Amino acid sequence: MPPSNPPSEPAPIDRLRAIMAALRTPETGCPWDLEQTFATIAPYTVEEAYEVADAIERGDLSDLKEELGDLLFQVVFHSQMAQDQGVFDFDDVAAAISDKMIRRHPHVFGDEGYRTSAEQTEAWEVIKAQERATKGAVVSLLDNVPVGLPALTRATKLSKRAATVGFVWPTVQKVVEKLHEEVAELEHEIAAGDLEKARQELGDVLFVVANIARTLDIEPEDALRSTNAKFARRFRFIEAALAERGKTPDQSDLEEMDALWDAAKAAEKAAG
Numbered sequence: 650m651p652p653s654n655p656p657s658e659p660a661p662i663d664r665l666r667a668i669m670a671a672l673r674t675p676e677t678g679c680p681w682d683l684e685q686t687f688a689t690i691a692p693y694t695v696e697e698a699y700e701v702a703d704a705i706e707r708g709d710l711s712d713l714k715e716e717l718g719d720l721l722f723q724v725v726f727h728s729q730m731a732q733d734q735g736v737f738d739f740d741d742v743a744a745a746i747s748d749k750m751i752r753r754h755p756h757v758f759g760d761e762g763y764r765t766s767a768e769q770t771e772a773w774e775v776i777k778a779q780e781r782a783t784k785g786a787v788v789s790l791l792d793n794v795p796v797g798l799p800a801l802t803r804a805t806k807l808s809k810r811a812a813t814v815g816f817v818w819p820t821v822q823k824v825v826e827k828l829h830e831e832v833a834e835l836e837h838e839i840a841a842g843d844l845e846k847a848r849q850e851l852g853d854v855l856f857v858v859a860n861i862a863r864t865l866d867i868e869p870e871d872a873l874r875s876t877n878a879k880f881a882r883r884f885r886f887i888e889a890a891l892a893e894r895g896k897t898p899d900q901s902d903l904e905e906m907d908a909l910w911d912a913a914k915a916a917e918k919a920a921g
Contacts, residue, residue, distance in 0.1 A: 694723040701720050801869040821865060
């Protein structure tokens with residue numbers, strides 16, 4: 650009698666889905682997982698996406714693998730909750746994104762051809778607009794720009810959507826002029842001591858900054874994330890330099906710390 654073949658291991662994605670299903674099985678599953686809803690899990694999904702971005706920013710590919718797994722688990726979690734409600738499952742999610750990618754890349758999966766990446770980007774926006782139209786009940790061009798996005802990212806997407814119909818400053822110089830105008834209005838409200846109006850004007854300043862980012866094809870969250878890292882790096886330089894002097898930042902003053910900040914900048918420049 651020939652030996653029987655050993656049972657094959659399930660594909661990793663099938664194993665993950667089975668684990669998720671077990672966690673959500675009534676009576677035998679995990680009480681915490683069973684209590685969750687789309688709304689309660691959503692913050693974790695956003696957090697995991699940021700941790701993926703952080704691993705990329707740090708260039709830690711080992712950590713990136715782990716963080717991508719955490720993010721994938723979020724997709725599986727939401728899909729399982731939907732399956733529990735009889736709405737859709739993971740296969741439906743995978744099928745939907747596959748259909749969308751094929752539909753949005755007619756130059757790869759069809760007969761369309763684009764000469765430049767700019768033409769492709771323009772066509773991409775046209776296809777997305779057609780998709781929104783087929784969903785019906787679209788009242789505004791700005792519909793379906795998620796409210797839950799980081800504010801700077803949403804501002805960029807809102808201005809990009811408006812730009813598709815010509816509601817856009819003609820040059821980046823004009824946007825910068827608008828920035829100066831908004832900063833002047835902010836300064837006026839600060840001088841007047843009206844903090845509520847200053848808050849509103851600050852929002853206007855940030856929105857114009859997002860427009861500059863869109864005009865220059867820069868992702869503002871990436872730019873700010875890079876600056877945050879630079880600030881943290883230079884401030885740690887200050888802390889280390891003060892420690893060598895037997896001091897802490899609260900024992901220093903702005904003049905000394907500002908001089909060390911300049912030294913940090915010079916060191917970075919020298920290092921290339």
